[in-house]
Amino acid sequence: MAILDIFNRRSRLDRQFDELRRREEAGELHSVSRSRVVRKFLNNRLAVLGLVVFSIILLASIFAPLLTPWDPSKVNLRAMMQEPSLDHWFGTDKTGRDVFARVLYGGRISILVGLGSALVSAAIGVLIGCYTGYVGGWLDAIALRVSEAIMAFPEIILVLMLVTIIGQSLFNLMAIFILGGWCGIYRLTRAQMLSLREEEYVLSLRSFGLNRALICYKHMLPNALGPVMVNITLSTAAFILQEAGLSFLGLGVPFSTPTWGNILNAAQNLSVLQDNWWMWLPVGLFISLFVLSVNFIGDGLRDASDPMQQG
Amino acid sequence: MLTFIIRRLIILIPTAIVVSFLIYLALDLTPGDAVSHMISPERTADPAKLAELRQKLGLDAPLVVRYWIWITGVLQGDFGYTMTGGAPISSVLASRLPATLELSGAALVLSTIIGSILGTLSALKRGSATDNILTVVGMIGVSIPEFFFGLVAIMVFALQLQWLPVGGRLLPSYSSYWDHIPNLVMPALVLSIMMTAGVMRYARSSMLDAMGREFIKTARSKGLPEWRVNLLHGFRVALTPVIVLVGFRLPMLIGGSMIVEQVFQWPGLGNLFVTSVSNKDLPVVMTVALLSVMVVLVVSLLIDVLTAVIDPRVRLGT
Numbered sequence: 001m002a003i004l005d006i007f008n009r010r011s012r013l014d015r016q017f018d019e020l021r022r023r024e025e026a027g028e029l030h031s032v033s034r035s036r037v038v039r040k041f042l043n044n045r046l047a048v049l050g051l052v053v054f055s056i057i058l059l060a061s062i063f064a065p066l067l068t069p070w071d072p073s074k075v076n077l078r079a080m081m082q083e084p085s086l087d088h089w090f091g092t093d094k095t096g097r098d099v100f101a102r103v104l105y106g107g108r109i110s111i112l113v114g115l116g117s118a119l120v121s122a123a124i125g126v127l128i129g130c131y132t133g134y135v136g137g138w139l140d141a142i143a144l145r146v147s148e149a150i151m152a153f154p155e156i157i158l159v160l161m162l163v164t165i166i167g168q169s170l171f172n173l174m175a176i177f178i179l180g181g182w183c184g185i186y187r188l189t190r191a192q193m194l195s196l197r198e199e200e201y202v203l204s205l206r207s208f209g210l211n212r213a214l215i216c217y218k219h220m221l222p223n224a225l226g227p228v229m230v231n232i233t234l235s236t237a238a239f240i241l242q243e244a245g246l247s248f249l250g251l252g253v254p255f256s257t258p259t260w261g262n263i264l265n266a267a268q269n270l271s272v273l274q275d276n277w278w279m280w281l282p283v284g285l286f287i288s289l290f291v292l293s294v295n296f297i298g299d300g301l302r303d304a305s306d307p308m309q310q311g
Numbered sequence: 312m313l314t315f316i317i318r319r320l321i322i323l324i325p326t327a328i329v330v331s332f333l334i335y336l337a338l339d340l341t342p343g344d345a346v347s348h349m350i351s352p353e354r355t356a357d358p359a360k361l362a363e364l365r366q367k368l369g370l371d372a373p374l375v376v377r378y379w380i381w382i383t384g385v386l387q388g389d390f391g392y393t394m395t396g397g398a399p400i401s402s403v404l405a406s407r408l409p410a411t412l413e414l415s416g417a418a419l420v421l422s423t424i425i426g427s428i429l430g431t432l433s434a435l436k437r438g439s440a441t442d443n444i445l446t447v448v449g450m451i452g453v454s455i456p457e458f459f460f461g462l463v464a465i466m467v468f469a470l471q472l473q474w475l476p477v478g479g480r481l482l483p484s485y486s487s488y489w490d491h492i493p494n495l496v497m498p499a500l501v502l503s504i505m506m507t508a509g510v511m512r513y514a515r516s517s518m519l520d521a522m523g524r525e526f527i528k529t530a531r532s533k534g535l536p537e538w539r540v541n542l543l544h545g546f547r548v549a550l551t552p553v554i555v556l557v558g559f560r561l562p563m564l565i566g567g568s569m570i571v572e573q574v575f576q577w578p579g580l581g582n583l584f585v586t587s588v589s590n591k592d593l594p595v596v597m598t599v600a601l602l603s604v605m606v607v608l609v610v611s612l613l614i615d616v617l618t619a620v621i622d623p624r625v626r627l628g629t
Contacts, residue, residue, distance in 0.1 A: 145326075154561075164341075237453075249589075274466060284456070
């Protein structure tokens with residue numbers, strides 16, 4: 001009877017289908033108000049998990065003062081290098097600062113750098129890519145050349161080179177990330193536009209005499225937004241990793257501001273690495289969890305916004 | 312074929328010129344020049360003398376002329392001298408290059424092999440538990456910062472278990488080439504993790520694509536055993552895009568090696584670059600940046616040619 005078992009085993013989808021049928025028969029079904037993308041996204045367990053973790057870490061950073069009584073930069077030489085306790089959840093560092101408070105407040109800066117740079121560079125990339133992709137011409141040629149030159153650099157080399165030239169600060173770091181980051185989304189949007197502009201509806205809009213900006217920003221852009229959203233999540237993850245790496249090397253955000261990378265910098269010391277795990281292990285896990293959640297969200301968005309996969 | 316290569320070269324050259332000019336411009340825009348480094352600001356020298364010295368060194372020439380002098384020097388292998396120590400940059404680079412090639416080469420080979428095997432496996436078992444687990448593991452692999460991986464590896468394998476050395480490359484006590492292989496293990500593995508995840512993902516979709524083609528049906532209908540269909544018909548076709556991807560991942564490898572070399576004190580180019588950035592040693596920073604861009608451009612050219620050799624549609628198209 002083992003073979004028949006396969007037919008009787010009910011998967012999650014089967015159960016969902018049964019539920020749907022029951023509701024249809026009971027007359028409870030009504031037309032769907034949420035969009036298909038949102039529905040598909042919410043059906044993806046990993047994506048929802050990612051969204052939950054992302055929100056928790058984001059909110060914990062924003063409301064850090066409510067969650068911890070400690071000041072992240074208050075030096076307390078009487079409480080140096082203490083192990084985690086009820087008082088100091090993640091222990092204290094070499095100058096007696098509370099590590100948990102530093103992780104929460106550091107999250108503010110790290111998330112600001114990651115999300116902020118990703119959003120601004122996406123805005124710039126979409127703005128340029130959308131217009132030049134549709135209109136073409138000299139503006140397109142220039143933007144294409146510039147982005148080619150920038151993209152020829154390995155990312156971290158470009159970033160470090162610019163850090164050497166304009167110096168280290170939070171603002172400079174974000175400016176550098178944006179300078180290096182807009183090209184990817186620009187190329188993506190431009191490619192989408194190139195294929196969209198052959199569509200019938202664009203032709204008909206043009207024949208109505210609509211102006212070019214209106215056609216490309218209002219009518220074409222919404223159709224290109226799916227891949228752009230996915231790309232924003234990917235570059236958020238990449239920027240957070242880069243900020244952490246640079247600050248770990250001591251070349252990112254100056255040490256006076258706590259960020260996830262700056263906190264991890266303590267682990268460059270071998271004795272800290274071996275004996276004081278609480279100074280670097282929890283914050284490393286925080287970064288990893290946050291980036292992982294962003295990647296899960298991105299993956300969910302990719303599946304949800306891909307028109308090739310109907311569902 | 313030849314016209315294709317020439318056409319590619321013609322596209323590549325302007326980018327190379329623009330990039331090198333941008334790098335030179337950036338160097339030029341930073342405050343201070345060679346003279347301000349030669350003469351300390353405390354010794355307030357006569358401005359006329361300073362101007363004369365600048366003229367003698369050719370620093371008063373227009374930007375384009377100075378760029379020309381610099382770029383012709385670079386093309387002949389003369390990169391100038393480091394600001395900290397004054398050694399010729401070319402000899403500093405030459406002493407660091409073998410370490411970097413060794414590390415990135417090992418990581419490249421490891422990630423390509425492991426990544427394509429795992430990717431193929433997960434494509435063949437599409438939708439199974441193995442596939443799902445591998446996908447999530449790959450996701451975790453790209454989400455953990457490389458240096459954090461490195462730190463955990465050092466703590467576990469070097470400090471706690473004492474299986475492998477903490478870092479460094481060559482020790483005075485090492486007599487043969489193979490003595491430093493234990494030093495290479497951790498950096499190479501850590502560096503390859505992120506790339507392995509990328510290769511795996513790509514190999515999976517490429518394999519799925521290949522297995523959906525008609526010739527797989529033909530092979531099956533001929534009655535070939537499944538492993539022959541998978542390996543000799545599917546995998547071989549799926550491998551080409553994977554190789555192309557590996558080339559495109561090169562910038563990532565260069566970037567990753569910066570941080571990994573620092574974590575493991577591996578004396579390669581990445582380590583040199585990071586030290587130069589913290590010392591604000593601009594000539595070295597510029598040279599490494601320029602060279603890495605050139606490597607990326609040349610590799611992308613090679614990939615284009617390679618794909619054209621493999622797939623005639625590429626070179627016959629536009």
